[in-house]
Amino acid sequence: MGPDTEIIAGYEVYTPQAAADYGRSTRNSTSTAVHPLDQLSITEITDAASIVKGHYGNTGVKFNTITLKEPKKVDYVAFRDSNGPRPDREAFVITVTKGHHVVNEVMVSLTKKTVLEVREIADVMPILTLEDLDVCERVARNDPRVIETCREIGLTDMSKVFFDGWAVGADERYGFDRRLQQGLAYWRASELDNQYAHPLDFAVVIDTEKEEVLRIDIRKVDGKRVAVPKDQHNFLPDFIQDGYVTDRLKPIEITQPQGVSFTMNGNELSWAGFHMHIGFNYREGIVINDVSVDDMYEQRRRMLFNRLSVAEMVVPYGNPDIPHHRKHAFDIGEYGMGLMTNPLKVGCDCKGAIKYLDAVMSTSQGYAAVLPNAVCIHEEDNGLLYKHTDYRDGTVVSARDRKLIISQIITAANYEYGFYHTFSLDGTYKLEVKLTGILNTVPLTETEEAAPFGTRVAKNLNAHNHQHIFSLRIDPAIDGLKNTVIQNDAVSSEIPVGDTGNLYGNAFYCKKTPLKTSKEGACDYNHDTSRTWDIVNTNKINPACQKPVGYKIISRESPNLLCKPGSLVWRRAGFTRKTLWVTKYREGELFPAGDYVCQSTGQPGWPSNETVVDWAERNDNIENEDIVCWLQFGITHFPRTEDFPLMPAEPLSVMLRASNFFQKNPALWVPPASHDPDTASKDLNKCCEGAKTSTADLGVGKISAKL
Amino acid sequence: MGPDTEIIAGYEVYTPQAAADYGRSTRNSTSTAVHPLDQLSITEITDAASIVKGHYGNTGVKFNTITLKEPKKVDYVAFRDSNGPRPDREAFVITVTKGHHVVNEVMVSLTKKTVLEVREIADVMPILTLEDLDVCERVARNDPRVIETCREIGLTDMSKVFFDGWAVGADERYGFDRRLQQGLAYWRASELDNQYAHPLDFAVVIDTEKEEVLRIDIRKVDGKRVAVPKDQHNFLPDFIQDGYVTDRLKPIEITQPQGVSFTMNGNELSWAGFHMHIGFNYREGIVINDVSVDDMYEQRRRMLFNRLSVAEMVVPYGNPDIPHHRKHAFDIGEYGMGLMTNPLKVGCDCKGAIKYLDAVMSTSQGYAAVLPNAVCIHEEDNGLLYKHTDYRDGTVVSARDRKLIISQIITAANYEYGFYHTFSLDGTYKLEVKLTGILNTVPLTETEEAAPFGTRVAKNLNAHNHQHIFSLRIDPAIDGLKNTVIQNDAVSSEIPVGDTGNLYGNAFYCKKTPLKTSKEGACDYNHDTSRTWDIVNTNKINPACQKPVGYKIISRESPNLLCKPGSLVWRRAGFTRKTLWVTKYREGELFPAGDYVCQSTGQPGWPSNETVVDWAERNDNIENEDIVCWLQFGITHFPRTEDFPLMPAEPLSVMLRASNFFQKNPALWVPPASHDPDTASKDLNKCCEGAKTSTADLGVGKISAKL
Structure with missing residues (x-):
């Protein structure tokens, strides 16, 4: 049985009846036990809502969040590593009293079918769901003052006015x-017209629960309203039509005739010696748990990471004009990366042989909402893995590298982000983020300059300077739970040139500083010393190098927050003040800007909304401890004309690389190309022109024009 | 007719007779005129040597270099852009008087078949050829003192002792x-044994021309010789045999059934609106000239770069012990990236549909030596190019990006470097370098620590700290010859938080500093301001943004030189003192560490060996001038056990990105995926398991174990 309705683009919504039918129809195929870290199923979400409604007496409850309450680490690790009991399935539910702002957290046991705890949380606001965003547009569009505000700039057809x-x-x-x-506020000339070419000069502030417009903040120039930019700048095929060049790029076909190299048991994935569990939630989207690797030298499976996720991000804009100062989106804490995820399409978002996973979200009514193809799992060739040639006789060995990529793409209003969690054969985990979508724009008068706080990307259009700062949460388990972070700085020898020990002045070394407390764990990147950090296990010594085993954090793209200390963004996005925070693991500390980011003030020690800044202040011991690393990375974006009307994808990345973790290159099990010939690739010189010698007459081989 | 002999691994050597036969046999196929920037052909090298021999009277001449003398820029640009006369073909020849150290530069007109000029160059040493490196091994191996030095540490079979x-x-x-x-010096247990597992405790210094050993420098520990590390660490299939895991990775097949998307006319390449000429020489290897792009908005072809090449590099090692202080290889200036280039193999070095170009080098006798498949040209899918979804109704557009990659791989004794010159559809040029091969090792006694100047990668083996610093030479022509470099620094507003103009403290902007003179053009990277540089043409204003058109230099991987100021390396590798140098273009200034790097002292103003430091000191105007940018980038490498015995490839890169060069996103001509469906990619959920709904019962789609 399929879903009943589709209320949000891409989602398939299951009413309780549809969920029940669905549960019956699929009962026979549920042979695999639920993994404790699996996201909630259609049935579990439906059950959780039903239990909460029963508890509340079924009146006036609006579901904000229904998600897996992850088992306590101690319980889960006992289950995983020591045959401990299987943790109960629990749901974490956030409700909002209809029409009010009262926020409750409800803990539900799905195993025991009961509410475990209800807590009213004061002075917080929960995440904005896609349904909430729809409220904003509906309310604004129908408000008489907004209608009048539009009329003043010549817009009388409100069906053409849109509100993100x-x-x-x-x-x-x-x-x-x-x-x-x-x-x-934006205007569209037609249904599919790009509204970001027509930004309006005002923003409305609404109350989501009361469904009323509170304010209309207009940015006037010289006391006057700003005209609507009317030039169209479109990118949808409906507009471009014959504008595409269709004969320039010949197809590249990527196939795996023998199938893919990964296997899945439920959501547990194995690939090329890596093992992991793929989770997903409304907020972080993809969560990767229990990453371990088969070590061919030690002949054992070794843990790397308990949990990896992108736990927060912020996009502060740099224009000080009111109301633009309010633009600093926390896309994870305020909207949810899971909720905003795109359903993916084979051959478009990923190429090759793709395994998709669905996401199961929830609606305000407590219905399960399935987002098909939310997660893409696929492999890619990754170029050269290793190579060496003996220059004397040409003896050569080389092999190809391979990537496993677990990805999702989100739409955050105008912008899109692709998140690519990537594993490669040398043991590396790399998170690559691709930024695309549409710049946030505002109207620009003829008398204004876009500079210095923005770029004129087209006539009457100003795209503001902004930053994208992400926080990768790394819960490491490098060969065990107790880890230490060592800061590495590349420095010249202190000995002067010509003195004993540095006669020729070439001495340099890696200065190693263990981070002992969570206050010391708050560090800045230092480009001058090519700073990196090793997450090591001092209890496990690599016999080859006689140093602790470790993984290295490598991140070169870590801009400072440019909003000044003491500014609104600096206060709210405290996590951006440092490149790295290392805290002692504590249950429930998942989100570095706090659990409730919407309307947060960033006040230190706010009990219902502690942040990583507070956790660092505890000054816990972080040496040889169960720790969590919070790594900030990102980019400062001064818009270019090339980013308009639709941005070409811009990549950035961070890496976790084996660093004296393995006794030798862990990829030497990969057969060299000579043992594993690639019969699909083609030497065009040979296949197109016969003997190679006929191509070299003028020195460099020639290729005929017909190619 | 083919080559006569093969004296160096991979090269096919043409005697004058073979070259003449070859010329006759291919005369009919030489229909395309030689491009003025094409590398010298077999015939031209043979002719150049013959002309020089004739001029010298054919006695005692040893050819060090025979390469294209590129036409003067003024002449070439006139030919290219203004129908000026075709420049004559000229060869630049360096000879060494046999058995002596006298170095002559000879300019030869191939068009006029005559020597134009001979110049004796004092106090310089020319590049080391592969033949010269062979001399070192032969001379050292046969020297009685070396034999005795080996005998002292128990090595009596000199056929097992090798000298890089x-x-x-x-x-x-x-x-x-x-x-x-x-x-x-190294030892091998058997013919194919990895010698870098058995480094010896000494180095010899030889005279290449006199063919004699001058010195044996032994690093003794506590006054004693160091034992040979005898443990074997191999990676060739001959040793691993059953050690490979052959069932883990299923093939990924990449094919282009309709052919590739690029065309070549001689060495002129066109792809997806880009045009360029591919050159090659003994020293820089790949040289990319005349990069231009078809602008769909302005309906004209626009110049980007006159010439791009990796012009120098240095690998300083950080261990101060004598004789290790001498290890700081300039792989381009001292050995030549062209000379050290690997012949490539389809499916191993590159996958897909490959067009190879051959390189034509020369031997000491003046013979042409062809290196087949020196340059690989191919395309790759490059992930998402652009995407946007309207979150209201799910309207979506997305397209795939594509890369054109022009690559070569070199072997520098123990180490390998892959150089990948990459163009993508958004107008970006990216140079990616991959480092692989084998670490340089030295023996370590039981009483020594490898730290702090190295890592013990295995018992008795120390791999020293080192850096790899590359210099990308960019001769820009952004929409014309006269360009200016603007330094960009992302900075917070100077206005205090709360004051007018920065009420909420979020204001930030891009501080732009034009570099006016070549002294100002010597700049450091600044991570704190996310520093970039725009190469702009102030004479061409982008009508969309009303700023000069430009390309942005983006480089985050630019470690400082860690050898101290005043040190030997700091003096010799002056180019590494700055991240960027911008100099006024002057004829013949190609190599930032000087034309003659071997044994250079780095003394400022050395007339026969000026460096970029000297050129910057001239303090030429570089504003709105014909300029050259020298961009340093690289990595500091503290060896890991994972890098042994064969390093997994480590990538680094720099980018040149359109920055207000185009009026809009230049890639909007690319048809979206919906218009250009990829029929080869597969949705495994669908193709393997039928209806998708049967996979979602536990929330996340499941995949059967048989996958």
Whole structure:
């Protein structure tokens, strides 16, 4: 049985009846036991909502979040590593009282079919769901003052006015008695027209629960309204039609005739000696747990990471004009990377042989909402893995590298982000992020300059400077739970040139500083010393090098937050103040900007919304401890004309690389190309032109024009 | 007719007779005129040598270099852009008087079949050829003192002792009256055994021309010789045999059934709107000239770069013990990236549909030596190019990116480097370098620590800290010859938080500093400001943004030179003192460490060996001028056990990205995936398991174990 309705683009929504039918129809195929870290199923979400409704007496409850309550680490590790009991399945539910701002957290046992605990949380606002964003547009479009505001700039057809719902950031005019959104206003010339070519000069502030417009903030120039930019800048095929060049690129076909190299048991994946569990939630999207690797030298499976996820991000804009100062989206904490995930399409988002996983989210009614193809799993060739030639006789060995990529793509209003969790054969985990989508734009008058806080990307269009800063949460388990972080700085010898010990001045070394407490664990990147950090296990010594086994954090793309210390963004996005935080593991500390980011103030020690800044301040011991690393990386973006109207994807990445973890190159099990010939690839010189010698007459081989 | 002999691994050598036969046999197929930037052909090298021999009276001449003398820029640009006369073909020849150290530069007109000029160059040493490196091994192996030195550590079979010829770096015991090499000594247990597992405790210094051993420098520990590490660490299939895991990775087949998307006319390549000429020489290897792009918005072809090449590199080692201080290889200036290039193999070095170009080098006798498949040209899928989804209704557009890659791989004794010149559809040029091969090792006694200047990668084996610093030479022509470099620094507003103009403290902008003189053009990277540089043409204003058109230099991997100021390496590798140098274009200034790097002293203003440091000191105007940018990038490498015995490839890269060069995203001509369906890719959920709904019962789609 399939879903009943589709209320949000791409989602298939299951009413309780549809979920029950579905549960019956698939009962026979549920042979694999649920893994404790599997996301909630259609049935579990439906059950959780039903249990909560029963508990509340079924009146006036609006579901904000229904997600897996992950088992406590101690329980889960006992289950995983020591044959401990299977943890109960539990749901974590956030409800909002209909029409009000009261926020409750409800813990539900799905195993025992009961509510375990209800807690009212004061002075917080929960995440904005896609349904909430729809409220913003609906309310704004129908408000008489908004209609009048549009009329003043010549817009009388409100069906052509659109409002992107954004978190308000923080608005000091309101406290926690209002669940706010700001609606950024745009116009469209036609249904599919790119609205970001027609930004309006105002933003509305609405109350999501009361469904009312509170304010209309207009940015006037010289006391006057700003005209609507009317030039169209489109990129959909409906507009481009004959504008594509279709004969330039010949197809590249990528196939795996013998199938893919990974296997899955439920959501547990094995590939090329790596093992891991793929989870997914409304907030972080992909969560990778229990990453381990088969060590061919030690003939054992070794743990690497308990949990990897992109746990927060912020996109502060650099234009100080009101109301633009409010634009600093926390796309994970305020909207949810899971909720905003795209359903993916083979051959478009990923090429090759693709295994998709669905995501199961929830609606405000407590219905399960399935997002098909939310996660893409596939392999790619990754170029040269290793090579060496003996220059004397030409003896050569080389092999090809391979990537396993677990990815998702999200749409955050105008912008898109692709997240690619990548494993390669040398033991490396790399998170690559690709930025694409559409720049946030505002109208520009003839008398204004876009510079210095933005770029004029087209006539009357200003795209503001902004940063994208991400936080990768790494819960490491390098060969065991107790780890230590060592800071590595490449430095010249202190001995002067010509003195004993540095006669020719070439001496340099890696200065190693163990981070002992969570205050010391708050570190900046230092480019001058090519700073990296090793997560090591001092209890496990690599016999080859006689040093602790470790993995190295490599990140060169870690811009400083450019909003000044003390600024609104600096306060709210405390996690961006440091490149790396290392904290002692504590249950429930998952989100570095706090559990409740919407309308957060960033006040230190706020009990219902502690942040990584607070956790660092505890100054816990982090040496030889169960620790968590929070790694900030990102990019500062001064828009270019090339980014308009649709941005070419811009990549950035961070890496975790084996660093004296293995006794030798862990990829030497990979057969060299001579043992594993690639019969599909073609030497065009040979296959197209016969004997090679006929191509070399003028020195460099020639190729006929017909190619 | 084919080549006569093969004297160096991979090369096919043409005697004058073979070259003449070959010329006759191919005369009918030489329909395309030689491009002025094509490398010298077999015939041209043979002719050049013959003309020089005739001029010298054919006695005692040893050819060091026979290469294309590129036409003067003014003449070439006139030919290219203004129908000027076709420049004559000329050869640049370096000869060494046999058995002596006298170095002559000979300019030969191939068009006029005559010597144009002979210049004796004082106090320089020319590049070390592969033949020279062979001399080092032969001479060292047969020297009685070397034999005795080996006997002292128990090695009596000299056929098992090997010497890697290295440039000496600089040795203050000798001046320019000796053409020096140092031989690093190794032992092999058997013919194919990995010698780098058995480094010996000494290095020899030889005179390449006199063919004699000058010195044996032994690093004793506590006054004693160091034992030979005898443990074997091999990686060739001959040793691993059953050690490979052959069932883990299923083939990935990459094919282009309709052919590749590039065309070539001689060495002129066109692909996806890009145009360029592929050159090659003994020293820089690949040279990319005349990069231009078809602008769909302006409906014209626009120049980007006159010339791109990797012009120098240095690998300083950080261990101060004598004789290790001498290890700082300039692989381009001292050995030549062209000379050390690997012949490539389809399916191993590159996958897919490959077009290879041959390289034509020369021998000491003046014979042409063809290296087949020196350059690989191929395309790769490059992931997402652009994507946007309207979150309201799911309207989606996305397209795939594509790369064109022009690559070569070199072997520098123990180490390998892959150089990948990459163009992608958004107008980006990216140079990616992959480091692989084998670490340089030295023996370690039981009483020694490898740290801090190295890593014990295995018992009795120390791999020293080192850096790899490359210099990318960019001769830009952004929409014309006269360009300016603007330094970009991302900075917070100077206005305090709360003051007018920065009420909420979020203001930040890009501080732009034009570099006006070549002294100002010597800049450091600044990570704190995410520093980049725009190469702009102030004479061409982008109508969309009303700023000069430009390309941005993006490089985050630019470690400082860690050898101290005043040190030997700091003096010799002056180019590494700055991340970027911008100099005024002057004829013949191609190599930032000087034309003659072997045994160079780095003395400022050395007339026969000026470096980029000297050129910057001229303090030429570089604003709105014909300029050259020298970009340093690289990595500091503290060896890991994972890098032994054969390193997994480690990538690094720099980029040149359109920056307000195009009026809009230049890739919007690329048909979206929906218009250009990829029929080869497969949705495994669908193709392997039928209806998708049967896979989602536990929330996340499941995949059967048989996959």
